[in-house]
Amino acid sequence: MRTVYVNGSFVPEDEATVSVFDRGFLFADGVYEVTSVLDGKLVDFAGHCGRLRRSLGELQMTLETTDEELLAIHRKLVSENAIEEGLVYLQVTRGAADRDFVFPPEDTPATLVLFTQAKSLIDSDLANRGQKIFTVEDQRWTRCDIKTVQLLYPSLAKMEAKSRGGDDAWLVRDGLVTEGSSNNAYIVLGDGTIVTRDLSNLILHGITRRAVLECARHLQMKVVERPFTVDEAIGAVEAFSTSASGFVCPVIAIDDNRIGTGEPGPVAGKLREVYIAEMRKSAI
Template identity: 75%
Template sequence: MRTVYVNGAYVPEDQAKVSVFDRGFLFADGVYEVTSVLDGKLIDFGGHCKRLRRSLGELEMRLDLSDEDLLAIHRELVARNDIDEGMIYLQVTRGAADRDFVFPPEDTPPTVVLFTQKKPLIESALAARGQKVITIEDKRWSRCDIKTVQLLYPSLAKMEAKAKGADDAWLVRDGFVTEGSSNNAYIVTSDGTIVTRDISSAILSGITRQAVLECARDLQMKIEERPFSVEEAENAVEAFSTSASGFVVPAVEIDGKPIGDGKPGPVATRLRSVYIEKMRQAAI
């Protein structure tokens, strides 16, 4: 049985509880981060902490724990749950208070929960065969740059993809791909240029996105950060997505049409390998 962290205590998962009045439950008034674990070490922990602080700031939400405190909690959970490969989920909400759209008093303690998930990350069947994606309209709110726990629409998008025999959905706004349901999206053009949406409130600034683009620059690959259309994706020679849990995952089909030759391409394959090696060396 897993040990989880709830508001300062390490408890068995079947004893972990939060209030029915928690604003994360009532209003999705919370933010989260997911940090990957390789070889028992944390991947890009500093980047996740930085983004967490930004999300908290955008929502005027407090957190009394320092980055050093969070690191200690993450490491303790890795040790207690014997995690060699997997993920740690962190969620912070505005805390428990009587239901009211108005924020509770500023001294209301936030709710802080962390738990682990054992999952193979290196040996990925999906990355090996390549994912099939569909496109659907992006109906999310306009502050996608904040990593909130209100994930109902991405969940619906994934379920629509599954119902259509695909693995994931790429969200489209005004004819242009914003991002995947839980990842950033990329295409590779015929001249080898990697194209991905530029950072704005329309997408989440992925921590893995940033690291993978750094790898691409190190490999002297050409990068364009701009919107790309569904038609460009259909005509691309390659496509892929990045996320903390998937690293780099090739996309081989979009809306039933093969991308390139319908197989994982060399750019995505190379970036996945280089990224994993770089993160292993930098893990803490």
């Protein structure tokens, strides 16, 4: 029985409740963050808080809880639930009000929920064997840079990939890969250049993406931020994705086409190794 946090209280998960009038439930009017835990410590917490504040601002949503208070809540949940490796999920909604498309008054208290998930992140079967990806048309709205809780289409895309024997989906808009269903997407060209979509409103500005690209530059790997086609991805020597829970995860096939040797490649492997080491050193 986990301890979870709901609106100022730490309670057993079976006692946690949110109003049926909550706008997160009625309108998906909310944002979220997922912070990884390694060795009982939080990975890139400041980065996740910064993106949370940006998402809230883009939706004209307020949260009175400070970053310092959020850190204390995260740490208590990690301690109470004895999480050595796993995740802390945080969700903020615009709060509870009678159903209306118009936002409720500004003084409506936000709903704040956090919970933990114990999960093996470093010893990952998927990272060890590599992902099989299928491409799916990107039919999401065009504010993918806001980390909202409206995740139905990514779920449908992932389920389509699963039904075709894959592990995940990469989304494609106008012939160009945007990102994965819950991750950022990368390819490696024959000369070793790492290519990933440039930041815009069409992709999530990944916290892990930022850290991994910094690792790549420290390793003197060439990085180019630009769109790429599915055909270019299929012709790459390597491909991989990044996310808070997957870190760096190799891709070995796209639409049943083998990528490179069909095995996890050295670039993804090195980046995963260095990223984990750096995050372990800087976790708080």
